[in-house]
Amino acid sequence: MELIASILVAVIVVELYVWLPKISEWLLEFAVRQLRAEDQERCLEEWKAQLDDLPNTIVRLVHALSFTAAARQINADFCEDKLDEFNQRLNNLLEIHRHNRENIETIERMHKNSREHRDFLLIHEEKTWCELYIELNLKSTGLMQESLDGFHKSMTEFLATLHTALKKADSLMEAMIGRHTTKIVQADMVLQELSNSYNYTNQLFRRPLKLSKSLMSSIDELEKKLEQIETDIKQENECPENDEPRAEYKRITSAIASVVGGGLKLKP
DSSP, X not given: OHHHXXXXXXXXXXXXXXXXXXXXXXXXXXXXXXXXXXHHHHHHHHHHHHHHTSOSSHXXXXXXXXXXXXXXXXXXXXXXXXXXXXXXXXXXXXXXXXXHHHHHHHHHHHHHHHHHHHHHHHHHHHHHHHHHHHHHHHHOOTHHXXXXXXXXXXXXXXXXXXXXXXHHHHHHHHHHHHHHHHHHHHHHHHHHHHHHHHHHHHHHXXXXXXXXXXXXXXXXXXXXXXXXXXXXXXXXXXXXXXXXXXXXXXXHHHHHHHHIIIXXXXXX
């Protein structure tokens, strides 16, 4: 009986010795498959070279088994670095977005105050002109009356044109503010969703038992969302400073200011 047992043990040992390279190779391939595609070729070459340097003994098998743990550590290091990078990028986006929101709010507030002040001055100047016209009309005769009527007609047409220009300028500015406000609101929602995705992925990474494929999928999805919102925020950040309607608004209001300042302030 002992002889038979000895023979069986010897056969098993021989078989294991023969199969050790195959088993080690299978373990190596299994470990490599756990890695990201970007790391697989490099690790396969490095780990295969390590196995080839070892004798065909149990040491080779144990070393092959260690590759699975090594693959998990490489994945963990990658995920941790990525999450740290995402956190920094997300915080940066939130700061830029906050600045953009404050900027458009400031522009809206300044436009409202400027419009109210402008309208107040314009009403005052129109009233002054009407009072002056009535006063001169009472004193004028003959040719002076004819000239005064012509000037009154020209001033009336000018005021009508001025109001039309102001209305257009206000419309341009309000359209620009509305457009960028909509962008801000949309970015608020996307950033909130992105923050939730980041928190979920971070929690998934911190779990003692985590599914590598689920984690990698979450990392990839998070990166895609980050890249998209970074593009959107960059475009948002270019405005409204470079916004054409705002530039047009500035041209119109500058022209109006020069006319009003120079031509409308008539005194008796």
